[in-house]
Amino acid sequence: MNIRCLTVDDEPLALNLVSGYVERTPFLELAGRCNSAVEALRKVSEEPIDLLFLDIQMPDLSGIEFAQAMQKGPKVIFTTAFEQFALAGFRLEALDYLLKPFNYTDFLRSANKAREYFDLVQKATQPVTVPGELEYLFVKSGYDLIRIRFDDIRYISGLKDYVKIFAATSQPVLSLLSLKSLEDNLPPDRFMRVHRSYIVALDKIVSVSNHRIMIDQEYIPIGEQYKDAFYRFLEGRMP
Numbered sequence: 310m311n312i313r314c315l316t317v318d319d320e321p322l323a324l325n326l327v328s329g330y331v332e333r334t335p336f337l338e339l340a341g342r343c344n345s346a347v348e349a350l351r352k353v354s355e356e357p358i359d360l361l362f363l364d365i366q367m368p369d370l371s372g373i374e375f376a377q378a379m380q381k382g383p384k385v386i387f388t389t390a391f392e393q394f395a396l397a398g399f400r401l402e403a404l405d406y407l408l409k410p411f412n413y414t415d416f417l418r419s420a421n422k423a424r425e426y427f428d429l430v431q432k433a434t435q436p437v438t439v440p441g442e443l444e445y446l447f448v449k450s451g452y453d454l455i456r457i458r459f460d461d462i463r464y465i466s467g468l469k470d471y472v473k474i475f476a477a478t479s480q481p482v483l484s485l486l487s488l489k490s491l492e493d494n495l496p497p498d499r500f501m502r503v504h505r506s507y508i509v510a511l512d513k514i515v516s517v518s519n520h521r522i523m524i525d526q527e528y529i530p531i532g533e534q535y536k537d538a539f540y541r542f543l544e545g546r547m548p
Contacts, residue, residue: 311337312337312338312360313340314359314360314362315340315358319345320364323388327388330417330420334417337360345367346367346369346370346375358383359427360386360423361383362386362407363375363376364388365387372385384426385403386420387405389406389407390408405418405423430454444458444459444496445459446494448486449484449486450483457479458478459495459496459510461478462513463477463524464510465509466506467507471486472484472486488502488506492508499512501538501542502535503529503531507529509522510524
């Protein structure tokens with residue numbers, strides 16, 4: 310999984326430099342570049358961003374003020390020419406602090422810290438089975454990790470790079486995951502891929518007709534390449 314990054318700096322040369330470093334780093338994805346914290350605040354509110362490379366001294370709204378205002382939000386690596394801001398940065402739980410001028414080696418060291426952090430977060434999305442308890446998984450939605458029980462999942466739809474998980478006890482949960490990666494982490498005896506855009510909970514199926522599955526009054530199509538496996542499953546459960 311690539312880390313979606315936003316670079317923020319009011320100095321064009323510095324902004325181009327750090328943006329270029331992001332683009333040449335395989336595990337980072339440049340989601341945008343902003344020349345002010347105000348512009349970045351708008352960008353963060355519009356789409357999921359994992360990591361900010363954030364300058365501290367900017368007009369109107371400083372990087373420190375921006376990080377304080379975000380509360381829940383992307384993780385931050387501060388970039389600044391002034392070492393005295395380091396303590397304030399770490400108090401805001403920044404992942405790292407890059408002192409200008411920095412080169413690609415310095416940048417990569419900080420980027421690897423971010424990758425280690427997000428790898429730990431990613432591991433939290435793996436299914437966990439605890440003896441004596443219900444099975445569940447954690448998925449990242451926005452800036453939160455949400456616990457979803459397998460028993461509550463009705464079906465899952467895929468939307469390009471996102472999935473939408475429909476569960477009995479909550480509003481649909483939108484997460485930046487591929488349907489394939491989620492499929493690999495669901496119990497195969499309880500869930501089945503029935504379409505390139507859908508996974509269903511087998512015990513939640515109400516009826517099947519005209520190559521469509523009904524779950525919670527919703528009709529889910531059965532894709533051509535998934536028909537044989539799905540109908541074999543049905544045959545195995547018919548008297």
